[in-house]
Amino acid sequence: MSHVTLEDVARAADVSLATASRALNGRRVTPHLHDRVLAAAARLAYTPNAHARALAGASRRSVGVVCHDVTDPYFAAVAGGVMRVAADNDLLVMLASTFRDPEREIAYVSMLRAERAPAILLIGSGFEDPRWERAMAAELAPYLDGGGRVAVVSRHRTLKVDSVLPENRAGAAELARALLGLGHRRFAVLSGPPELTTVADRLGGFRDELTAAGVALGPGAVAEAAFTRDGGYRAMTELLDRGLDATCVFACTDVMAVGAYAALRDRGLSVPGDVSVAGFDDIPVVRDLTPPLTTVALPLHRLGEEAMNLALTENTGRRRRIVRLPGEVVMRASTAPVA
Amino acid sequence: MSHVTLEDVARAADVSLATASRALNGRRVTPHLHDRVLAAAARLAYTPNAHARALAGASRRSVGVVCHDVTDPYFAAVAGGVMRVAADNDLLVMLASTFRDPEREIAYVSMLRAERAPAILLIGSGFEDPRWERAMAAELAPYLDGGGRVAVVSRHRTLKVDSVLPENRAGAAELARALLGLGHRRFAVLSGPPELTTVADRLGGFRDELTAAGVALGPGAVAEAAFTRDGGYRAMTELLDRGLDATCVFACTDVMAVGAYAALRDRGLSVPGDVSVAGFDDIPVVRDLTPPLTTVALPLHRLGEEAMNLALTENTGRRRRIVRLPGEVVMRASTAPVA
DNA sequence: TAGCACCCTGAAAGCGCTTACTGAAAGCGC
DNA sequence: GCGCTTTCAGTAAGCGCTTTCAGGGTGCTA
Structure with a gap:
C-alpha cells in the first residue's frame, strides 16, 4: 500500500519538493524543470494524495x-x-x-x-x-x-x-383549478407521510383551491402511504376498499400515481374512463404510461x-x-x- | 473557516492529544478521563478532520x-x-x-x-x-x-x-428460445452502441440462439441507437421506416423498449397485437407499462x-x-x- | 564594473491526526 | 519490602502536501 509521493517525483526529477509541487500545480517554474517534473510524475504514475493536499490547505473540489x-x-x-x-x-x-x-x-x-x-x-x-x-x-x-x-x-x-x-403549493393549486375546469367536483387524494413538508404543501395547496371553489375534500377521501410505487398502490386500494366516491384522484407524487394505475387496473377500472388521475413531478416515465399522466411538471x-x-x-x-x-x-x- | 481541533478538545478536557485521540477512538482510557474527553468534544461540537485521520494512517471508510x-x-x-x-x-x-x-x-x-x-x-x-x-x-x-x-x-x-x-449472453439466448417458442420467426433488434460489451453479449446471445434454430437476423433487422428511451424511439422509428418485417422486436435494454413502445404507439401499432416487444433488465417501471413488458429480469x-x-x-x-x-x-x- | 531589482529555487514550518515509544505509577510474588 | 510485570498517560515522530521565507542567480541601470 505504499504510494508514490511527491518526494519520489522530486527526487526523480532532481528538484526540490517545493518545485515539484509548483510545477504540478501550474505555478511559474522554469520550463525546463517543469517538463522534467511532469515527465517524472507521468513515469512514476504519481497521483497526489488528496488528503495531504486538503490538510495542507489546498481547497477541496x-x-x-x-x-x-x-x-x-x-x-x-x-x-x-x-x-x-x-x-x-x-x-x-x-x-x-x-x-x-x-x-x-x-x-x-x-x-x-x-x-x-x-x-x-x-x-x-x-x-x-x-x-x-x-x-x-x-x-x-x-x-x-x-x-x-x-x-x-x-x-x-x-x-x-x-x-x-x-412551488409545490402553487403547483398543486394550479392543478386543482385545471381539474375543476374539467368539471370534477368529487376528488380523492393519495397522500404521503404527513411529517414531510412536501406533503403538507401539495395537499394544502390542492385542498385550499378546492375549498375556494366550494368543493370539500372529505376526510375519507385522503389515503396516506409511503412516497413509493407500492405506497401508491396501497393507498389507491385502500380508497377503493372504502368505496371510492370520486371522479378524480390526485397523487401527491408521480411515483404514487404509477402504483395507483396498477391498483385501478387490478380492479378493472380504466383511466380516465372510470376515474381521472393526476400526479406531481413529471418524472420521465409518466409520459410513457398508458394513458400518459397529467401532472405538474417540475424542472427536476x-x-x-x-x-x-x-x-x-x-x-x-x-x-x-x-x-x-x-x-x-x-x-x-x-x-x-x-x- | 477555523475548525475545532483535537488539540482544542484535549486542552478543554485537560489531557494530552494522545489521550483525547484514544478516548474518541474507543481505546482503553481511564473511565474518568474518557468521559471528560467526550464531554469536551460534545461541548465544542468537535468533528474530526477526516483528511488528517487518513493522512495519519487511519483506514478510510x-x-x-x-x-x-x-x-x-x-x-x-x-x-x-x-x-x-x-x-x-x-x-x-x-x-x-x-x-x-x-x-x-x-x-x-x-x-x-x-x-x-x-x-x-x-x-x-x-x-x-x-x-x-x-x-x-x-x-x-x-x-x-x-x-x-x-x-x-x-x-x-x-x-x-x-x-x-x-449473464447477458445466456439471458438473451433464453429469451430468444422463449420467443421462438411463441412461434416467432421474423425478428428485429434495437441495439445499443456497438462498442459496448453489453451490446455484443446480448445481441450475440440472441442471434446465436436464432441461428441455432435456423432463423436468420437480417442486417436490416438491427437498428443501433443510444441506450436511452429516445434512442429506443429513434431505433424503432428507423426500423419502421425501413418497412419493419418482423413479428417480434427485441430491445437490448428495457429503457430502449420504453422508447419503442412510444414509437409504435405514434405509428398506431399495438403491442403485442401488431408486434411483440421484449426487453432486458427488468427495471422497476416496465411491469407498469401497458402492456407490461416481457423481459430478462436481472437482480439489479x-x-x-x-x-x-x-x-x-x-x-x-x-x-x-x-x-x-x-x-x-x-x-x-x-x-x-x-x- | 558595481548596485539594484526580480525571479526562481530550496529549506522548513506546519495542516490535524494516529501511534510507536517512553516513563511513571500501581499491582504482584517472594 | 524489593524487583518484577502490567497499565495507562504523555511526548514526539511522522503521514504527504502547500506555502512562506530566505537566498542566490540573472539582467538591468548607472
Whole structure:
C-alpha cells in the first residue's frame, strides 16, 4: 500500500519538493524543470494524495449530497442535475442515500462535515419533527460557522439555509383549478407521510383551491402511504376498499400515481374512463404510461443544478437565498372532462 | 473557516492529544478521563478532520463508484444496492456520473485514486476501444499495486479485476428460445452502441440462439441507437421506416423498449397485437407499462450489492473473483404467440 | 564594473491526526 | 519490602502536501 509521493517525483526529477509541487500545480517554474517534473510524475504514475493536499490547505473540489433514495426516479433526476454540474466543474460528489431514515441523514451530514466538504446539499423533503430539526440544526450550525455552505432542495422552511424550492403549493393549486375546469367536483387524494413538508404543501395547496371553489375534500377521501410505487398502490386500494366516491384522484407524487394505475387496473377500472388521475413531478416515465399522466411538471434537473449553483457560490448578502422554481401543469390523457 | 481541533478538545478536557485521540477512538482510557474527553468534544461540537485521520494512517471508510448515468433507471437500481450496503457499513460513497464519456470515466478514476479510496467500483458496460482500455488499465494498475481494490459490474472482460457479471449472453439466448417458442420467426433488434460489451453479449446471445434454430437476423433487422428511451424511439422509428418485417422486436435494454413502445404507439401499432416487444433488465417501471413488458429480469440491486461485497473484502486467492448473476426470462403481456 | 531589482529555487514550518515509544505509577510474588 | 510485570498517560515522530521565507542567480541601470 505504499504510494508514490511527491518526494519520489522530486527526487526523480532532481528538484526540490517545493518545485515539484509548483510545477504540478501550474505555478511559474522554469520550463525546463517543469517538463522534467511532469515527465517524472507521468513515469512514476504519481497521483497526489488528496488528503495531504486538503490538510495542507489546498481547497477541496468536492461536494456532499444527501438524498432520500437514489433509486427513486425523482431523486435520480435531481441527482442527475447535480452530477452534471459536478462533472462540468470537476467536482467529486460524495453521495449518501438515507433510505428515508432521519437518523441516518444526520449521521451522514456529520460524516460529510468530517470530510470537510466545502458544501453540503440536502435533497428532499425535511421531517417535521422538532427533535430532528433541532438535531439537524445543531449539526449544521458549526459547519456553517466554519465557512461551510449548505443548500437544500425542497426542504423544510425552518432550516435557515439557501434553498431551492419547487412551488409545490402553487403547483398543486394550479392543478386543482385545471381539474375543476374539467368539471370534477368529487376528488380523492393519495397522500404521503404527513411529517414531510412536501406533503403538507401539495395537499394544502390542492385542498385550499378546492375549498375556494366550494368543493370539500372529505376526510375519507385522503389515503396516506409511503412516497413509493407500492405506497401508491396501497393507498389507491385502500380508497377503493372504502368505496371510492370520486371522479378524480390526485397523487401527491408521480411515483404514487404509477402504483395507483396498477391498483385501478387490478380492479378493472380504466383511466380516465372510470376515474381521472393526476400526479406531481413529471418524472420521465409518466409520459410513457398508458394513458400518459397529467401532472405538474417540475424542472427536476434544474432543481439539482440550482442547488449546486447555490452551494458553489458564496452568499454575499446577509439573507438566505431562495430559488423558487414553478411547476407547470401538463394535461395529458389521464384526465378527462366529467361526462 | 477555523475548525475545532483535537488539540482544542484535549486542552478543554485537560489531557494530552494522545489521550483525547484514544478516548474518541474507543481505546482503553481511564473511565474518568474518557468521559471528560467526550464531554469536551460534545461541548465544542468537535468533528474530526477526516483528511488528517487518513493522512495519519487511519483506514478510510469510503468507496468510489463510477457509473454512466445515475438518471438511468438501470444504474439507479444498481446504485441503490451499492448505497444500501454502504449505509449498512457506514461508508461514504463518492459517486461519479460520467454521462457515458470514456474520457471522463478515466478522469474520475484518477480523482478517486487521489482520494485514496480503499475501493473503486466501475458500474456499466466497458468501451471496446483498445486505446481506452490501455489508458484505463494504466490508471488502475498502480492503484491495485498500491493495495486498492477494484470491482466492476457488467464490464469488459479484458479488465482483469473482480467482476460481477450479469449473464447477458445466456439471458438473451433464453429469451430468444422463449420467443421462438411463441412461434416467432421474423425478428428485429434495437441495439445499443456497438462498442459496448453489453451490446455484443446480448445481441450475440440472441442471434446465436436464432441461428441455432435456423432463423436468420437480417442486417436490416438491427437498428443501433443510444441506450436511452429516445434512442429506443429513434431505433424503432428507423426500423419502421425501413418497412419493419418482423413479428417480434427485441430491445437490448428495457429503457430502449420504453422508447419503442412510444414509437409504435405514434405509428398506431399495438403491442403485442401488431408486434411483440421484449426487453432486458427488468427495471422497476416496465411491469407498469401497458402492456407490461416481457423481459430478462436481472437482480439489479444485487449487482450493486455483490460488487460492494467484492470491493469490501480482500481477494485472498490469486485469481480474480467473478460473481455471475443469471437473468430470468419474465413473460408478460407484451409478447404474444404468433397467430 | 558595481548596485539594484526580480525571479526562481530550496529549506522548513506546519495542516490535524494516529501511534510507536517512553516513563511513571500501581499491582504482584517472594 | 524489593524487583518484577502490567497499565495507562504523555511526548514526539511522522503521514504527504502547500506555502512562506530566505537566498542566490540573472539582467538591468548607472
